[in-house]
Amino acid sequence: MDNAKAPNWLTKIFPPQNNFYELLISQSSKTLEGVEALKVWIDSGAQGRCETVRTFEHEADDIVKDIEKKLTDTFITPFDREDIYDLSRNLDEVINGAKSTCREIEALQINVASDNFLKELAATLVEGARCLLATFEYLERDLPKAAEQAELARRSENRTSKIYRQAVRTLFAGDDLKLIAKTKEIYNSLLSIAQRIDIVGVKLEHVIVKLR
Amino acid sequence: MDPHALLISVILISCVFTYTNGFQDGSSVAATAIATKAIPPxxxxxxxxxxxxxxxxxxxxxxxxxxxxxxxxxxxASILPVLASGLTAAIFWNYFTRAVKIPSSSTHALIGGILGAVITESHGAQYITWGTIDHVIQATGLWKVIFSLFLSPLIGFGAGYLLLLIMIALLIRANRKIEKVINVLQLFVTSALAFGHGANDTQKAMGLIVLALNAVDPSQSTEIPNWVRILSGSAMAFGVISFAPGIVKRIGQGIFKVTSLHALTAQAASAIVVLYGSASGGPISASQVIASSVIGVGAAQRGKGVHWLVARDMLAAWFFTIPGAAIMAFLIHAVFFHWLELLIKG
Structure with missing residues (x-):
């Protein structure tokens, strides 16, 4: 069921106990750190177990739980309770995707050092996650800028898809079927992170339209 | 014709008017509490x-x-056909506007009907008491009724708007458990609003019944007899029980998505206006006050989320209802009750 919402100007005079804007920003920031850690790990050759992404994913999980608990308890929220929940859940899927990719790379034991497409894909994901964080930061104070950043986050998915298609084309030019199958799995995994970023971007645009 | 027969007709028509009033406005009074499921329908x-x-x-x-x-x-006795024409015009106007989907208000229709019938009967406005404007707040006569009818929705809007901001400021740190308290409060506020509405709207018809009683028996007190209160109150209560789900939907969810806090706030704002109107003798259109309070609450929450067409309908009702009902009263009086009057005189 819908709930009463506090207009932003009113919360400046009467600050709420739970600031959901700040909570979402901290979750988005943690997500960005996780995706950056994935990029750093891939860039460095993906040697050994990727602990940093796992750590950030656990920390992000704690924020998600905190948001859910506070949503259950709080009577007045800055915008629809369901929208805050959806944003947090969808954002969590982004860092979950980063962790899954790490696990797959570890399990498949492929040499990523020579694959520039993988590095390029990871870099695009970092851009997307950075735009998501910027959107959350602008959400409370500047909706037009928030809309711009959400649009940029969504565009990163288009760029990722483009790189993905080039990467697959190049991959299938080779003869090593085992390597093709393994690498394709990783490409797919990275593409799915971009798609999750796009889902958060769409949800953010939906919230921005409602707040305007 | 025996004037008592016409007196009984006036009383019966008053009851029918009050019944239709209860049917329409009672559903508005109950709308938000039902829409938010705070209290079972x-x-x-x-x-x-x-x-x-x-x-x-x-x-x-x-x-x-x-x-x-x-x-x-x-x-x-000649006032009896005038009252009958005015009341019948108000009833017909309400049904006519509903059939052709023109916005209306029972109270405006009643005032228009009575004015039209009095002017028709006396061939002029000499029996219309304009009264004094007197800084609006202490106006008398027709001015008092006009100010009350036209200002009350605006005050309802302002009260709804301000009250929601105050409630949000007070409850900004509240736990969700407060929802249960809000639902219980809705019970009290809805009761207060219903009381104020019952007092305000039944008195419009009761005032006319007393006029009719005095016309037949001038020695009769100008106070409202208890049997008239019971009769009008019962007609209103039966009207409420008849219930109009369409109005509940229109007020409860048609203006904007109302939550329990919005409902409580809109009900409280309406109750303040309606109870003040009843205590100060200001006739008001409860359905318009409730709708405008909901719009005020919606505007405070998020102006772009409000279906402003409801406000447009209200404005249309302001400008069309009184003249429309007056013309209808003229026609009804000329075609039907004028002949009854001749029978009385004859």
Whole structure:
């Protein structure tokens, strides 16, 4: 069921106990750190177990739980309770995707050092996650800028898809079927992170339209 | 024709008018409480009907005096066809506008009907008591009725707007458990609103019944007899029980998505305006006050989320209802009740 919402100007005079804007920003920031850690790990050759992404994913999980608990308890929220929940859940899927990719790379034991497409894909994901964080930061104070950043986050998915298609084309030019199958799995995994970023971007645009 | 037969007709038509009023406005009173599921629908209808009746019985007679004061038509039997024409015009206007989907208001229709019938009967406005403007707040005669009718929705809007901001400021750190308290409070506020509405709206018809009684028997007191209160209160309560789900949907969810806090706030803002109107003798259109309070709450929450067409409908009702009902009263009087009057004189 819908709930009463506090207009932003009113919360400046009467600050709420739970600031959901700040909570979402901290979750988005943690997500960005996780995706950056994935990029750093891939860039460095993906040697050994990727602990940093796992750590950030656990920390992000704690924020998600905190948001859910506070949503259950709080009577007045800055915008629809369901929208805050959806944003947090969808954002969590982004860092979950980063962790899954790490696990797959570890399990498949492929040499990523020579694959520039993988590095390029990871870099695009970092851009997307950075735009998501910027959107959350602008959400409370500047909706037009928030809309711009959400649009940029969504565009990163288009760029990722483009790189993905080039990467697959190049991959299938080779003869090593085992390597093709393994690498394709990783490409797919990275593409799915971009798609999750796009889902958060769409949800953010939906919230921005409602707040305007 | 025996004037008593016409007196009984006026009383019956008054009851029909009050019934239709209860049917329309009672659903508005119950709308937000039902829409937010704060109180079960049947319990809400029962509570509203009960408090509407209590409002009719215990709500004083200030509004009745105000309605009576719009005309100085002498206390004689010839006023009976005038009242019958005015009341019938108001009823027909309400049904006509509903059929052709034109926005309307029962109270405006009643005022228009009575004005039209008095002017038709006396061939001029000499029996219309304009009264004084007197800084608006202490206006008398027709001016008091006009100010009350036209200002009350604006005050309802402002009260709804401000009250929601105050409630949000007060509850900004509240736990969700407060929702249960809000639902219980809705029960009290809905009862208060129903009481105020019962007092205000039944008195409009009761004022006219007393005029009719005085016309037949000038020795009769100008106070409202208890049997008139019971009769009008019962007609109102039956109207409420008849219930209009369409109005509940329109007020409860049609203006914007109302939550329990919005509902409580809109009900409280409406109750303040309606109870003040009843105590000060200002006739008001409860359905318009409730709708405007909901719009005020919606505007405070998020102006772009409000279906402003409802406000447009209200404005249309302001400008069309009084002249429309007056013309209808003219036609009804000329075609039907004028001949009854000739029968009385004959």
């Amino acid at each position: 049947y319990a809400t209808i029962f509570i509203v009907a009960l408090f509407e009746f209590m409002g009719a019985y215990f709500g004083g007679s200030a509004v009745a005096q105000a309605i009576r004061s719009i005309t100085s038509y002498p206390d004689r």
